[in-house]
Amino acid sequence: MSTPATDRVELKRGTNRAEYGHEEMLAVLDAGKVAHMGADTDHGIIVLPMAYGRTDTEILLHGSAANAMLRAGGGTDVCVTVTIIDGLVIARSAFHNSMNYRSVVIRGEARLITEPEEKTEALKIITDHVAVNWDSRREATEKELKATMVIGVPLTEMSAKIRNDGAVDDDADLGGPEWAGHIPLTEVWGEPVPNDDVADGCVLPPETLAGVTQ
């Protein structure tokens, strides 16, 4: 059985929902859409939603080079959390209400990725995370690359918590008059909506559509 890399990513409660298997944790990262990154800035802690991607060893995040949080994050301790909500759990007691979810928490030191080739590859990975489209876009300009900051956080201090179950009530409550169970929640992509200014015949390539169709 897998074990947590460090004490600070070891689950202290709900330990039966803990998942420390590397492949299982990567699967959650692959299924998520945004990460919430927390960093300490000159004016306190901030948590912001960010697009992301991953290699086998790092989660990659990007933003404006003017982003105070990203600047604060470079070389300092951050926490990056990815959560997918899979449903609502309603138990006989509100105390045992919960959600079904998959979440990954990554703690560690963020590094700025500045080497041009590595940075471009990181941007491609982030761009292609939800739907592969980097190669079908026009090439990035030097100015755009300069305006973008990219950081990586090692996938080392990482743990996941996965709940995928019905209600778990106290034995004394079983047989009570309350309904208990779960209500699944899924995300559904709609039809792509082209801009009015898109020229006739422009289409999304199949590899992009594969990421955004059911």
Next chain:
Amino acid sequence: MSTPATDRVELKRGTNRAEYGHEEMLAVLDAGKVAHMGADTDHGIIVLPMAYGRTDTEILLHGSAANAMLRAGGGTDVCVTVTIIDGLVIARSAFHNSMNYRSVVIRGEARLITEPEEKTEALKIITDHVAVNWDSRREATEKELKATMVIGVPLTEMSAKIRNDGAVDDDADLGGPEWAGHIPLTEVWGEPVPNDDVADGCVLPPETLAGVTQ
């Protein structure tokens, strides 16, 4: 036009997407399902997904009384962020790719809510946030209330960012060969799944179903 309460919740980029109207920000909180709260602990910053609810003046969050983050949050500066992803935006240049989303960032000092009546009311609000069900569950025990920690963070230092648009490309790229537009993403509730151990005739009340049906 509404203005940010403090400099540290004023949007510095994407200012055309900023929303400081109180009602508009509350509407985002009402539509969200989980918050990501960041706090500083003895072992660094942590960001965790949490169920929440709100009054007109505070966002309310709860967790185990053994929760190090909640304990750390009481009386200290925290950041609570709620994000809803509404779609993927694909531009002609990956640089202008984005998501459509609604997010609210709340910064401020968390207070522990310990007075029994206020704490019970806060738990009811959190429980009823997604689907109203507090009153149809069996009553909370004193032991359960003791095992639960509740905090409130003022809805004062708060700002929202809302993007709901197609691709916004550079003028020079208009008319290019790339598809540009957005792909909507919505959440869909499935049919409620009762536990095997639910007695015949137990049903979810209409006020609960109203929150978890399309």
